[in-house]
Amino acid sequence: MTSYNLKGRRVLVTGGARGLGAGIAGAMARAGADVMVADLLEEEGRATVSALRKEGARAAFVKLDVTSEADWERGIARTLEELGGLEVLVNNAGIEISALLVDIDPEDLRRMLDVNVVGVALGLKHGLRAMRPGGKAGAGGCIINLSSVSATIALPGIAGYSGTKSAVDRMTRIAALESGKLGYGVRVNCIYPGLVPTAMGTGLAESMVKLGLAPSMDAAVRDILGQTPLGRLGEVSDMADAAVFLASDASRFITGIGLPVDGGMGM
Numbered sequence: 001m002t003s004y005n006l007k008g009r010r011v012l013v014t015g016g017a018r019g020l021g022a023g024i025a026g027a028m029a030r031a032g033a034d035v036m037v038a039d040l041l042e043e044e045g046r047a048t049v050s051a052l053r054k055e056g057a058r059a060a061f062v063k064l065d066v067t068s069e070a071d072w073e074r075g076i077a078r079t080l081e082e083l084g085g086l087e088v089l090v091n092n093a094g095i096e097i098s099a100l101l102v103d104i105d106p107e108d109l110r111r112m113l114d115v116n117v118v119g120v121a122l123g124l125k126h127g128l129r130a131m132r133p134g135g136k137a138g139a140g141g142c143i144i145n146l147s148s149v150s151a152t153i154a155l156p157g158i159a160g161y162s163g164t165k166s167a168v169d170r171m172t173r174i175a176a177l178e179s180g181k182l183g184y185g186v187r188v189n190c191i192y193p194g195l196v197p198t199a200m201g202t203g204l205a206e207s208m209v210k211l212g213l214a215p216s217m218d219a220a221v222r223d224i225l226g227q228t229p230l231g232r233l234g235e236v237s238d239m240a241d242a243a244v245f246l247a248s249d250a251s252r253f254i255t256g257i258g259l260p261v262d263g264g265m266g267m
Contacts, residue, residue, distance in 0.1 A: 004248045007032030009141075010083040011247065012075065014038045014066050014123060015093030017045035019198035020146070023236035024090055024243045029057035031244050033088065036079040038064035058083070066093045066119030072126040080136055087141035088247045089127035091120045091168075094146060096161045096200055098207035109160045116164035117171075120145055124175045124188070132184035140185025144246050145172050146239075147190040147258060152266035157211045158204070169258050176256030187255040189246050194262030195224050196234040229264030 011028045015021035017039035029035045029052050037052075037059060039045040045061045052059040060082040064075040079086050094116045097108040123143070130137045148165035150158055169190055176188040195201050205220040214220035225231060242261045245251055260266050 004244055004250055005032050006088075006244065006247055009033045009087040009247070010036070010079065010085045010137075011088040011090065012036045012038055012079050012086060012127075013090040013092055014064060014119070016090075017041040017048055019200060020193070020196060020236055020239055021090075021092040022048045023240040024092060025059070026052060026055075027237070027240035027244050028088070028090075028247065029055065029059060031248070033247070034058040034083045035060075036075075036083060037061045038075050039093070040065055066091075066123060067114045069122060072122050076126050076130050076136070080130070085139060086127075086130050086137040087139060089123060089131075089141075089143045090243060090247075091123040091127075091143065091145045093119055094164075094200075096158065096204060098157045098204060098211060099160065100157060100211055101159050104160060112160050112164050116161070117167045120168050120171060124171060128175065128179060128184055128186055131186045132179075132182075142187040142189070142247055142251075143175065144243050145188070145190040147172070147192050149192050149194045149260065149262040149266045151258070152192055152260065156213050157208055172258065173256045180255065187246075187251070189251070189255060190258045191239060191242050191246070192258050192260045192262055192266060193239045194228065194234040194260075194265050196236060196239065198236065201233075224265070227265050228262070229267070232263060234261065234263060 011033045013025045016025045016037035025035045049059045049061045062075045062078040065071045131141045147168040150162040151165040151169045172190040179186045208214040208220040
């Protein structure tokens, strides 16, 4: 019988203060894991930790800018100090700035590249270093990166974002290959979430209207639903449960994949 029980595992979730990250942190905690919530949003991050503790979880907060090497070093060290180890890293932090290709602002694109690509690369770097044999945690484990359905299909208005999430997919597969060949004992996978009505998801729908790609918010959502065989938007719990699966022994022989959690939208 395979188990989704994460008792005894220590998890670091970036962008864990709110939205999808907070949902993943909560699901990991309910599965028995100890959780470090990492985010730039200190007040919201501490509130998320407080809520987890009220549910009986062992949880802590660290302020972490994923684009900063020094912050990653401090975040990993703080996780080891507070939780006593690290077996699971969730690279969830990301940003989305919509624009038609003819109107792309290079600074917006560079910002997305810095957070979504460099941030994940640094997470992979420091997560693998910590979890591999001889690392400060040294017990192996897994890394879960958040890509997007936009890495698998073409959607208008988000070329820059789509490019960064495609990069996350490629880095995931190369990290899994390097980890396996070098004996790190760390599985690396990613998730392709569909549209979830968090602040980012709602902002995306609003952007489609502003860019002239949909006449209204309702029309933008209907367009997404029309491309989704299951006929509904994603929920935070859909993505969080998939992350728990990839962190658990139920996925012990799975590495280097992109798991679509999109209601069939990207098929």
